[in-house]
Amino acid sequence: MSSLLKIAFRNILRNRRRSGMTGSAVAAGALAMLLFGGFAGAIFTQIETANVERIGHLTVFRAGYFLFGAGNPAGYGIDHYRDVMALIGNDPVLGPMINVITPTQSLVGIAGNFSGTNDAAKTFLGTGLVPSDRDRMREWNEYGTAAPYTPDHRLADNDETRGLVGGGLARILGLCAELKLTDCPAPPASTDEAEGPVSAEIADLAAREKGDTTQADGMPEIDLLAATAQGAPNIVRLSVSGAEPQGVKELDDNYVAMHLALAQQLVYGRGEHKVTGIVLQLHRSEDLRAARARLEGLIAAKKLPLEVRDFGEINPFYGQVVRLFGAIFLFIALVMGVIVLFAVVNTMTMNVMERTNEIGTIRALGLRRGVIRRQFVAEGLILGALGATVGIVLALAAAILINHAGLTWVPPGNANSVPLRVALWGRPVLILGTWFVLVLVATLAALFPANRAARLPVVDALRHV
Amino acid sequence: MDGPVVRLRHVAKTYHAGSIDVAAIKDVSLEIAPNRFTMVVGPSGSGKTTLLNLIGCIDAPTSGQVEIGGADTGTLSDNALSDFRARNIGFIFQSFNLVPVLSAFENVEYPLLMVGMAAAERRKRTLALLEAVGLATQARQRPNELSGGQKQRVAIARALVKGPQIVLADEPTANLDTETGAAIIDLMRSIQMESRTSFIFSTHDPQLMSHSDETFTIRDGGLVGHEIRSRA
Numbered sequence: 001m002s003s004l005l006k007i008a009f010r011n012i013l014r015n016r017r018r019s020g021m022t023g024s025a026v027a028a029g030a031l032a033m034l035l036f037g038g039f040a041g042a043i044f045t046q047i048e049t050a051n052v053e054r055i056g057h058l059t060v061f062r063a064g065y066f067l068f069g070a071g072n073p074a075g076y077g078i079d080h081y082r083d084v085m086a087l088i089g090n091d092p093v094l095g096p097m098i099n100v101i102t103p104t105q106s107l108v109g110i111a112g113n114f115s116g117t118n119d120a121a122k123t124f125l126g127t128g129l130v131p132s133d134r135d136r137m138r139e140w141n142e143y144g145t146a147a148p149y150t151p152d153h154r155l156a157d158n159d160e161t162r163g164l165v166g167g168g169l170a171r172i173l174g175l176c177a178e179l180k181l182t183d184c185p186a187p188p189a190s191t192d193e194a195e196g197p198v199s200a201e202i203a204d205l206a207a208r209e210k211g212d213t214t215q216a217d218g219m220p221e222i223d224l225l226a227a228t229a230q231g232a233p234n235i236v237r238l239s240v241s242g243a244e245p246q247g248v249k250e251l252d253d254n255y256v257a258m259h260l261a262l263a264q265q266l267v268y269g270r271g272e273h274k275v276t277g278i279v280l281q282l283h284r285s286e287d288l289r290a291a292r293a294r295l296e297g298l299i300a301a302k303k304l305p306l307e308v309r310d311f312g313e314i315n316p317f318y319g320q321v322v323r324l325f326g327a328i329f330l331f332i333a334l335v336m337g338v339i340v341l342f343a344v345v346n347t348m349t350m351n352v353m354e355r356t357n358e359i360g361t362i363r364a365l366g367l368r369r370g371v372i373r374r375q376f377v378a379e380g381l382i383l384g385a386l387g388a389t390v391g392i393v394l395a396l397a398a399a400i401l402i403n404h405a406g407l408t409w410v411p412p413g414n415a416n417s418v419p420l421r422v423a424l425w426g427r428p429v430l431i432l433g434t435w436f437v438l439v440l441v442a443t444l445a446a447l448f449p450a451n452r453a454a455r456l457p458v459v460d461a462l463r464h465v
Numbered sequence: 466m467d468g469p470v471v472r473l474r475h476v477a478k479t480y481h482a483g484s485i486d487v488a489a490i491k492d493v494s495l496e497i498a499p500n501r502f503t504m505v506v507g508p509s510g511s512g513k514t515t516l517l518n519l520i521g522c523i524d525a526p527t528s529g530q531v532e533i534g535g536a537d538t539g540t541l542s543d544n545a546l547s548d549f550r551a552r553n554i555g556f557i558f559q560s561f562n563l564v565p566v567l568s569a570f571e572n573v574e575y576p577l578l579m580v581g582m583a584a585a586e587r588r589k590r591t592l593a594l595l596e597a598v599g600l601a602t603q604a605r606q607r608p609n610e611l612s613g614g615q616k617q618r619v620a621i622a623r624a625l626v627k628g629p630q631i632v633l634a635d636e637p638t639a640n641l642d643t644e645t646g647a648a649i650i651d652l653m654r655s656i657q658m659e660s661r662t663s664f665i666f667s668t669h670d671p672q673l674m675s676h677s678d679e680t681f682t683i684r685d686g687g688l689v690g691h692e693i694r695s696r697a
Contacts, residue, residue: 003578007564007566007567010566010567011566013566014565014566357562358562358564358565360523361556361558361562361564362564362575363523363547364521364523364550364556365550365551365556365575365576365579365623366547366548366549366550366551366552366554366576366579366580367547367551367579368543368544368547368548369543369544369547370544457524458523458524459518459523459524462523462558462562
């Protein structure tokens with residue numbers, strides 16, 4: 001075996017330029033696959049981090065909420081949610097896995113700005129949350145891909161009236177100037193003196209509920225109207241402490257984040273305050289499956305009318321991005337594989353043609369067909385292995401350069417730019433998988449010319465000039 | 466060995482060139498005794514090389530029987546035939562046909578690798594053969610660093626290193642000048658006398674033919690003459 005590899009290696013060096021070109025094709029294949037694979041891997045972790053920061057790994061809903069509750073969040077509140085949270089948090093298996101467990105209240109309604117200078121109203125999708133829990137969740141950075149998080153003082157546990165709106169909603173409600181938002185134009189002056197029926201109704205309700213719409217602490221105020229669990233209209237006033245742009249326009253035009261207590265007041269009024277979700281953020285994503293299984297087991301054991309969804313189900317965009325980039329990676333791998341295949345087949349075919357007389361000689365000396373076949377296959381394997389190894393080294397060097405170049409970009413679904421990264425270190429499956437696939441392709445590619453060499457009649461091969 | 470080292474019985478070889486059949490060898494029967502310098506002579510295209518190919522088991526007869534050392538080679542599979550050649554038949558080619566990526570030592574050692582000989586024994590026999598052909602000091606040189614005569618010496622050492630029953634040499638002096646050719650012939654003769662291996666040549670070279678113990682003359686694929694000459 002060692003003499004076979006030794007001879008194969010020397011044969012590769014025999015025509016250095018040709019072997020170099022073929023090895024370069026393999027190296028280029030490895031480079032392309034690894035850089036894109038590393039880039040895609042970084043995107044996955046960045047999007048996963050963005051999701052986990054916002055909606056955690058798992059959310060417990062009342063059964064049926066996930067499919068039907070968006071139209072009537074108040075009807076799908078979790079009863080005695082504090083007891084449920086205690087049950088989950090105190091579980092000896094789940095407890096150590098959990099980083100944050102926090103209640104949330106989703107709601108829909110109409111947001112209106114009737115400050116007098118710019119009357120506007122817009123439907124909204126609201127989330128009630130615990131501000132300190134939100135801060136803790138946003139510190140999650142298991143993969144080290146997120147920028148360091150600075151606590152957001154625009155929301156505070158001790159101030160239930162504060163909230164944030166999406167950049168688009170701020171624009172629609174005419175809050176850009178007051179919130180000092182850039183890239184947020186003021187609406188054109190209205191020529192219509194008459195107020196719409198919805199605006200008038202909200203303004204009237206707001207005036208009756210709160211008395212006036214003057215601003216407190218310099219923050220603009222908006223009115224939020226929603227139906228309570230009992231079906232009665234309810235209204236609260238929200239001091240908008242800032243805008244939080246969302247990556248998707250539809251969400252950006254509708255987003256409102258507020259203190260949980262305010263959301264509960266709006267949805268449940270004087271009735272029992274419930275929540276629509278209990279969010280669990282784990283320390284490590286790899287615990288997701290085990291945590292979910294345990295959680296579902298707990299719910300089943302207690303016969304609670306609850307269901308569990310992970311962030312991939314709640315935000316299908318994550319799965320779509322993973323599948324999209326996975327498909328692109330496969331496509332690139334396929335193209336590179338075909339290039340490597342043809343490069344090696346071409347090189348090995350030329351080698352066989354040039355060495356036909358030599359093949360006849362060593363066959364005459366007594367070498368079996370199988371050894372001839374193995375000889376050429378070994379040459380393809382060595383070419384592939386050398387090329388793929390060089391490609392890996394180049395890819396690692398390129399990844400270091402890219403990661404330290406300070407480049408940024410806005411991933412799909414993100415509102416803010418993030419560092420452009422190629423995640424290769426610590427990804428042995430990607431690196432070894434790429435190496436193995438390319439070496440396999442090169443080896444299989446050598447098999448065709450190797451078979452041809454092995455089948456050459458000795459006499460014909462010896463006559464070849 | 467008491468019997469003939471090579472026995473051909475009614476051997477014929479026909480090549481198919483499109484719709485035309487070309488009879489390269491026609492019903493040849495012959496026996497070659499061991500330990501001889503045997504020549505196959507005849508004009509170009511008479512079938513000398515084809516006859517050597519059949520004796521060397523690198524080509525199969527269309528009909529008839531080829532026995533080497535008493536073994537009917539027609540019954541052997543391709544792998545068995547390869548193994549048979551590896552142990553029993555040495556080749557010396559007109560163009561030397563050394564493996565260019567191997568040194569002189571490695572070229573000579575190569576046939577021993579095929580028969581699975583232990584490394585120490587391989588090394589001993591290879592060095593002994595290189596010594597015998599006068600190339601001990603060129604052992605590490607590649608073929609492209611050797612002269613034509615030196616290459617043919619390496620080829621002779623390669624053919625003999627495994628101790629074959631027969632060595633087939635197709636025009637071994639054709640690519641050498643007269644002086645080098647004479648030296649190569651003397652070398653082969655002395656090794657043949659020493660090793661008692663049968664050498665079978667295909668040649669036009671009168672210098673080589675003058676060393677013949679036995680000569681078969683072939684013309685148009687048929688055996689037309691057989692001469693045995695007593696050794697001086």
